[in-house]
Amino acid sequence: xxxxxxxxxxRANYILITAGAGIGVDSGLPDFRGVEGFWRxxxxxxxxxxxxxxxxxxxxxxxxxxxxxxxxxxxxxxxRKTKPHLGFSQLLEIAKSKKDYFVFTSNVDGQFQKANFSxxxxxxxxxxxxxxxxxxxxxEEVWSAKDVEVKVDLEKFEALEPLxxxxxxxxxxxxNILMFNDWEFVEKRRVYQEELFNDFLNRASLGKLVIxxxxxxxxxxxxxxxxxxxxxxxxxxxxxxxxxxxxGADISIxxxxxxxxxxxxxxxxx
Ligand SMILES: NC(=O)c1ccc[n+]([C@@H]2O[C@H](COP(=O)([O-])OP(=O)(O)OC[C@H]3O[C@@H](n4cnc5c(N)ncnc54)[C@H](O)[C@@H]3O)[C@@H](O)[C@H]2O)c1
Ligand SMILES: [Zn+2]
Numbered sequence: 001x002x003x004x005x006x007x008x009x010x011r012a013n014y015i016l017i018t019a020g021a022g023i024g025v026d027s028g029l030p031d032f033r034g035v036e037g038f039w040r041x042x043x044x045x046x047x048x049x050x051x052x053x054x055x056x057x058x059x060x061x062x063x064x065x066x067x068x069x070x071x072x073x074x075x076x077x078x079x080r081k082t083k084p085h086l087g088f089s090q091l092l093e094i095a096k097s098k099k100d101y102f103v104f105t106s107n108v109d110g111q112f113q114k115a116n117f118s119x120x121x122x123x124x125x126x127x128x129x130x131x132x133x134x135x136x137x138x139x140e141e142v143w144s145a146k147d148v149e150v151k152v153d154l155e156k157f158e159a160l161e162p163l164x165x166x167x168x169x170x171x172x173x174x175x176n177i178l179m180f181n182d183w184e185f186v187e188k189r190r191v192y193q194e195e196l197f198n199d200f201l202n203r204a205s206l207g208k209l210v211i212x213x214x215x216x217x218x219x220x221x222x223x224x225x226x227x228x229x230x231x232x233x234x235x236x237x238x239x240x241x242x243x244x245x246x247x248g249a250d251i252s253i254x255x256x257x258x259x260x261x262x263x264x265x266x267x268x269x270x
């Protein structure tokens with residue numbers, strides 16, 4: 001199956017990379033596969049009896065801001081200190097050897113930007129933890145979190161004051177991430193990225209596209225469904241890299257991200 005993937009990549013002149021939480025597992029990041037997976041990553045959530053869908057919910061910013069910011073502050077700090085594994089740079093080299101590439105991801109961790117993928121070639125469909133917005137929101141605006149520090153008492157699972165504030169109205173701020181039951185998500189940045197993605201797809205439709213999907217789960221199937229839809233629409237081959245859920249693609253590679261990318265990279269002759 002590696003050779004089949006390599007042939008599909010060789011035949012293409014445009015590459016679309018689609019990715020879910022699984023791409024980060026080899027960098028040491030948790031995925032949230034199933035409630036057990038989530039509780040392994042967040043034992044406190046297990047104690048509180050909260051599933052991912054319940055904790056990743058804007059209501060906590062109103063009802064319990066310190067809990068809400070404990071969850072997101074911990075993740076912000078974790079993603080900031082994580083170094084993307086070697087597969088990211090190999091993937092970038094493969095992508096750059098083509099006419100053009102694009103990344104579509106539901107990850108909010110900013111790992112593609114950290115691995116030097118061009119920010120103009122990424123759609124973060126669920127937003128990014130590295131950007132903030134107002135909890136109301138008072139304005140349809142987002143701003144960078146780069147100057148924001150969030151300290152978290154992990155024992156109590158409480159963020160410490162001062163919590164991040166809106167730069168316009170001084171209300172509580174929150175990450176610019178699409179949560180569950182979220183009617184306050186500011187779409188501005190995502191909409192801009194979507195326009196870039198559509199421009200890419202228009203160009204790729206005139207050439208030959210290959211899609212490489214990595215670590216996308218089935219619980220929130222946005223990434224899988226988007227890749228499948230585009231594959232059909234643009235007659236592109238879909239390569240699916242996933243150690244546990246690789247089924248359903250043109251080419252299924254049941255391996256971890258780092259190992260699979262490394263094998264493809266070598267076979268391509270880099
Ligand atoms: N890093 C992040 O930004 C992050 C992390 C967890 C969840 N989320 C959010 O939660 C939702 C979860 O959906 P999801 O599908 O991304 O995650 P998920 O946790 O539901 O699924 C992860 C997938 O990765 C696969 N996987 C596990 N180890 C892997 C490895 N070493 N290499 C490749 N694949 C591996 C699993 O088999 C699974 O199919 C999304 O909406 C996302 O926004 C984001
Ligand atoms: Zn505000």
